[in-house]
Amino acid sequence: MALFLPFCEQIDFYPTAPFNFxxxxxxxxxxxxxxxxxxxxxxxxxxxxxxxLLGLKFENRGTVDQPRMQVSxxxxxxxxxDFIAGLEAELRYRYNLDLDLEPxxxxxxxxxxxxxxLDRWRGTRPMSYCSLYEYLIxxxxxQNATVRRSVNMxxxxxxxxxxxxxxxxxxxxxxxxxxxLAQASEEELRRLKVGYRAxxxxxxxxxxxxxxxxxxxxxxxxxxxxxxxxxxxxxxGPASVGYxxxxxxxxxxxxxxxxxxxxxxxxxLFFDVDPETPVPVEKLKALxxxxxxxxxxxxxxxxxxxxxWRRKHEPxxxxxxxxxx
DNA sequence: CATCAGGGCCCTG
DNA sequence: CAGGGCCCTGAT
Numbered sequence: 001m002a003l004f005l006p007f008c009e010q011i012d013f014y015p016t017a018p019f020n021f022x023x024x025x026x027x028x029x030x031x032x033x034x035x036x037x038x039x040x041x042x043x044x045x046x047x048x049x050x051x052x053l054l055g056l057k058f059e060n061r062g063t064v065d066q067p068r069m070q071v072s073x074x075x076x077x078x079x080x081x082d083f084i085a086g087l088e089a090e091l092r093y094r095y096n097l098d099l100d101l102e103p104x105x106x107x108x109x110x111x112x113x114x115x116x117x118l119d120r121w122r123g124t125r126p127m128s129y130c131s132l133y134e135y136l137i138x139x140x141x142x143q144n145a146t147v148r149r150s151v152n153m154x155x156x157x158x159x160x161x162x163x164x165x166x167x168x169x170x171x172x173x174x175x176x177x178x179x180x181l182a183q184a185s186e187e188e189l190r191r192l193k194v195g196y197r198a199x200x201x202x203x204x205x206x207x208x209x210x211x212x213x214x215x216x217x218x219x220x221x222x223x224x225x226x227x228x229x230x231x232x233x234x235x236x237g238p239a240s241v242g243y244x245x246x247x248x249x250x251x252x253x254x255x256x257x258x259x260x261x262x263x264x265x266x267x268x269l270f271f272d273v274d275p276e277t278p279v280p281v282e283k284l285k286a287l288x289x290x291x292x293x294x295x296x297x298x299x300x301x302x303x304x305x306x307x308x309w310r311r312k313h314e315p316x317x318x319x320x321x322x323x324x325x
Numbered sequence: 326c327a328t329c330a331g332g333g334c335c336c337t338g
Numbered sequence: 339c340a341g342g343g344c345c346c347t348g349a350t
Contacts, residue, residue: 031332143333149347150332195345200334237334261332323332 018123200235
């Protein structure tokens with residue numbers, strides 16, 4: 001039974017130009033989950049913010065050079081102006097609406113491989129709609145699993161501990177609070193077929209409930225401190241930390257970690273070799289550092305998403321073999 | 326039917 | 339610091 005959200009407020013956003021609405025709000029490389037849905041010009045997204053369940057709808061009301069985005073916010077009860085103001089700031093942060101891409105565009109416009117990609121996706125920025133806690137759950141669900149299994153595990157968690165929200169004539173799942181999951185035992189979690197990850201969920205959730213990790217405080221910490229703090233969490237290793245540093249904490253300069261499956265894809269993309277005989281990680285990093293100096297994460301991200309947009313329209317033979325559904 | 330690796334991480338030796 | 343074990347699932 002879904003929770004109906006009757007109240008609706010609107011917030012207008014004017015992101016820095018250039019701003020590509022669709023490529024910022026939809027990342028085809030991400031696995032699908034039932035807390036959001038995208039179609040050109042619109043993204044629905046649920047959110048648990050400061051203990052309040054929200055139904056968001058992002059709509060493109062501008063152009064790349066004259067950006068304007070309208071966000072409708074549905075809720076159970078009327079929202080206070082202070083709350084709205086806080087939410088607005090949080091969305092600006094998570095969706096990187098204040099990011100100035102011009103130095104990046106200027107520096108890399110003449111790169112023969114990246115240049116055309118930058119033209120195609122001008123104004124696109126990295127984006128993670130998750131809180132740190134939620135992202136950690138996703139990262140753990142991704143570990144050592146095929147995409148389909150990851151999707152199933154996250155859905156099982158939504159169904160057991162999250163909410164179902166009805167707004168704008170649609171229905172979506174929403175995340176749970178750490179406090180809610182803290183009531184679940186490891187055995188109970190295992191029944192959701194998450195396997196050994198149950199222990200990681202319990203320990204990570206505990207760390208949040210007990211205040212050992214604080215997202216807002218970490219945002220202003222040094223990258224070393226962020227890395228150390230994340231690695232201290234049980235079930236969180238270098239691969240998860242790499243994703244979190246870039247997606248949640250917006251550390252886009254360095255490629256902190258390249259996992260084997262990414263290594264294969266990069267080898268094909270940047271050295272045009274058979275992914276089954278990949279180029280050493282060090283060689284990849286050296287190339288990124290030389291060509292994209294200071295913007296490694298951003299630049300590689302553009303080429304990565306460009307590939308997955310292509311795949312959305314037509315299968316990319318060599319890539320299909322590397323993505324286990 | 327059985328076997329195996331998968332978009333890691335922990336723990337042990 | 340290398341390598342086995344971990345849960346479950348779908349592919350072979």
